Amino acid sequence: MSAIFKREFGNYFCSFIGYAFLTIFVLVTAIYFSLYNVLSLSPDYHLILSNVVIVLLILVPIITMRLFSEESKQKTDQLLLTAPVKVYEIVLAKFFAASALFAMGLIITLIFPIILSFFGNVPTGQIISAYVGFFFMGMCFIAVGIWVSSLTDNQVVAGIGTFGILFVLFMIEAIGKGVPEGRNYGCGLAILICIIIGLFVYNSVNNIKYSVISGGVFFVIGLIVFFVKPEFYDTFLYNFVMSFAVISKFSKFMLGIFDFTTIVYYITFAAGFIYLTVRSVDKKRWS
């Protein structure tokens, strides 16, 4: 696993991608830093991180797009998949390589609050909490990017696809406000989820019995909830959409609240997409 990690991380600096990522990331942060902190004489450095999120929507696809698509295009995946390494090790190694590059960018930008601290008091606690939150949020983005990259052998498609998904995540609050409320929509979504679970299981094990059983189990759970607590379905659609609100959850960190549940949420979100990546890499062998 460390071999793949080293190769991927080193590869960022063999090509221009690593340098480009770091340059653009630091540059954009520097621009916000100059405008918000230096020119406006504000010590609240942590607020600018929420603006940097927009750049991340473009930068993350750039560092994740080739991770798997290039392997399958150059057929080097044959080397990895026939070597004594497990698929999840390959996926994690690539994920950590991209995360390490992202962390590197974050560490470089730490220079700005340090500069700031020479000229007055900075809200240290809030800045640290914002950085931690920002890092975990970035890991979620990277997990999404790796998953999309494993679906195609075309880098450009992977890059644009990742950007599309990240943009939807960025817009999710607005989308949440737009979704209709009502019990019928909630129930409809629940049934849809049961069907998707059934299809996912069928896709994984190719056995109609298991897929019907697993879909059915969730359907029964849904029915029980419907009879015990029907008001659950009133806001189910809204809650479901908002459970993808990766970016708006970040705002808590900006207030200096080190919210442990959000960290757990981020880790779960990333782990979910890493699991999907492992499945999609594995799936190619069975096609």
Next chain:
Amino acid sequence: MLEVNNLFKNYGSYTAVKGISFTVSDGEILGFLGPNGAGKSTTMNIITGYLSPSEGTVKVAGFDIIKDAYKAKSKIGYLPENPPLYQDMTVDEYLKFVCRLKKVKKSEIQNMIEDVKDKVKISHVSEKLIKNLSKGYKQRVGIAQAIIGNPEIIILDEPTSGLDPKQIIDIRNVIKSLGKNHTVILSSHILSEVQEICDRVMIINNGKIVAQDTTERLSDTLSKTHKLRVCLKGDIDIIEKALEKEEKIINIERQEDKEEGSFDFILETDENCDLREILFDNAISNGYKILVIKPVEMSLEEIFMEVTNSDFECDEENKEEEVSDEKNSEDAENEEKTENISSDEKKESDL
């Protein structure tokens, strides 16, 4: 060492591998022979765990390639059809990466790299980026990658493709020397190559094993020449009549003439007599001259027919397959073309 049992592989409705079973014992060199698209690469991909079989099992040194994937894979070195090379690494960096991937001990990595570079003769390009190497060198780096870590089984998918004649001989020698300590499986569509290197040959067509036997027995059958390409000089009418009169020649095919004043034919006889002698006697008694006699090499497709008709081990099922082969005569023509190309390669390599 390696046990393959009733392997099937479906791609949607198309079945690429149809029930292949075989075993390879320690230290054996097994050759897969078959035209393009016969299922050689798919079979190899399944054995190495890159693809999963739709049905059937593969056991590498007792470990199942699906259930005990980790242990099974650590015993295999694999060179796929396209060598899996990272274009933006140098040869040394790449080999080091493979060493680490295959969990070679840190203290042994340097020796291992020098050793494999020496074996496939790539030491002088070790600082070059892989993308700047020629096809032949890339292939050699691919072979180096496969033998890193001294795996017990080495699987090579068309190891000599893209190499020049001298390199082909070098690589064949490398493979032969590997065969002393390792079990080797290699695939090829070049008959002479398989004959030269392998202890045992399996002929695969349409996803099935058409025949398998030792190379000696296979080549025995093939050495009986009963088809000649000849170039004759004389009066065309006399020649044609004389040839037609000769009872032992069962088939005469007129070819395009290559030289002015001479005539080209392909002559065929049954297996029990030497056509060259017959032709010589015939030429003397009819007063024409023989300019060229050249045995016509059997195409791979003809070998299939030959092998399945003679007393080689083959299943009853395979005979049914043969019938469908005849139906696919269009395919066969295409494959013959491929074989012509490969027999050219053979000539080059024999130089």
